[in-house]
Amino acid sequence: AQSVTQLGSHVSVSEGALVLLRCNYSSSVPPYLFWYVQYPNQGLQLLLKYTSAATLVKGINDFEAEFKKSETSFHLTKPSAHMSDAAEYFCAVSDRQNFVFGPGTRLSVLP
Amino acid sequence: NAGVTQTPKFRILKIGQSMTLQCAQDMNHNYMYWYRQDPGMGLKLIYYSVGAGITDKGEVPNGYNVSRSTTEDFPLRLELAAPSQTSVYFCASRDGTGSGNTIYFGEGSWLTVV
Numbered sequence: 001a002q003s004v005t006q007l008g009s010h011v012s013v014s015e016g017a018l019v020l021l022r023c024n025y026s027s028s029v030p031p032y033l034f035w036y037v038q039y040p041n042q043g044l045q046l047l048l049k050y051t052s053a054a055t056l057v058k059g060i061n062d063f064e065a066e067f068k069k070s071e072t073s074f075h076l077t078k079p080s081a082h083m084s085d086a087a088e089y090f091c092a093v094s095d096r097q098n099f100v101f102g103p104g105t106r107l108s109v110l111p
Numbered sequence: 112n113a114g115v116t117q118t119p120k121f122r123i124l125k126i127g128q129s130m131t132l133q134c135a136q137d138m139n140h141n142y143m144y145w146y147r148q149d150p151g152m153g154l155k156l157i158y159y160s161v162g163a164g165i166t167d168k169g170e171v172p173n174g175y176n177v178s179r180s181t182t183e184d185f186p187l188r189l190e191l192a193a194p195s196q197t198s199v200y201f202c203a204s205r206d207g208t209g210s211g212n213t214i215y216f217g218e219g220s221w222l223t224v225v
Contacts, residue, residue: 009151034213043115043201043216044154090153092214099144099205099214103153 002027002093004102012108019078021105023065023091026072032094033074035065038104039087047089050074061085081109113137117202117217124192124224132187132220134202142207143185144214145169145177147198154201160185161207192224 007022025031032051036044048059055067065076074091086109091102118133136143141162146154146169156169160179174196176188185204189196199221205214 036216041219043218044203045216046213049213094214098156098159101154 002031002095002098002100004091004093004100006089006091006102006105008105009103010106010108012110013081014110015083016080019063019076019081019085019107021076021089021091021107023074023076023102024072025074025091025093027093027095029095033065033067034092034094034099035059035063035074035076036090036092036101037087038090044090047076081107083109083111085109115202115204115215115217117200117220119220120218121221122223124189124222126192126194126224128192129188129190130192130222132189132200132202132222134185134187134217135183136185136202136204136215137183138204138206138215139182140204140206140215141182142205143179144203144205145175145185145187146201146203147171148201148219149198157187157200189222194224196222197224198222 003026005024034049035047038044048057050057050067058064063078088104090104092099115136144159145157155171158177160166199219202217203214206212
């Protein structure tokens with residue numbers, strides 16, 4: 001069975017600081033991995049996804065994530081946080097039928 | 112593009128009432144899902160469907176029913192609403208022909224049971 005863990009339910013950074021949101025997964029097959037963002041009172045939107053091509057994946061709004069098989073990780077980073085990045089972030093792993101989502105990490109950006 | 116459309120956006124139900132949350136997608140996706148999201152929690156899968164006429168339970172199906180008579184529509188029925196069903200409900204869809212295909216979400220339906 002697949003599963004996803006996200007270390008830290010709430011992360012706070014200062015505006016302009018590095019953003020690092022952690023995601024670890026378990027999967028019995030080569031995984032497809034995703035990061036989604038949820039702004040207040042909205043649905044989830046795709047930030048980026050890994051589908052076995054390049055291990056460093058670039059997404060929207062300068063976010064990127066690196067797939068590390070040896071660490072079973074897919075951490076999300078952004079060099080410089082903006083106030084508009086404040087949201088809930090979900091990591092997910094996919095097999096043919098289902099998505100399994102992590103519990104989410106709420107990112108706060110302090111002025 | 113409309114994508115995944117959910118109605119209603121907001122609803123207040125009394126305990127014991129029933130209602131249907133509507134979901135429609137116009138992307139010809141074969142896979143559709145219903146999730147619920149409770150405050151501060153992640154997404155929990157209620158039901159999913161891999162094609163018209165086929166549905167299956169997720170991790171929290173009790174108190175809900177679904178049907179999938181067409182590729183486009185995947186309504187979620189709440190029978191005998193209970194306060195525990197107060198939540199935000201998200202419908203989603205994806206093209207299930209590849210594991211790497213993105214899942215697309217609707218805007219959500221906020222349901223309060225009082």
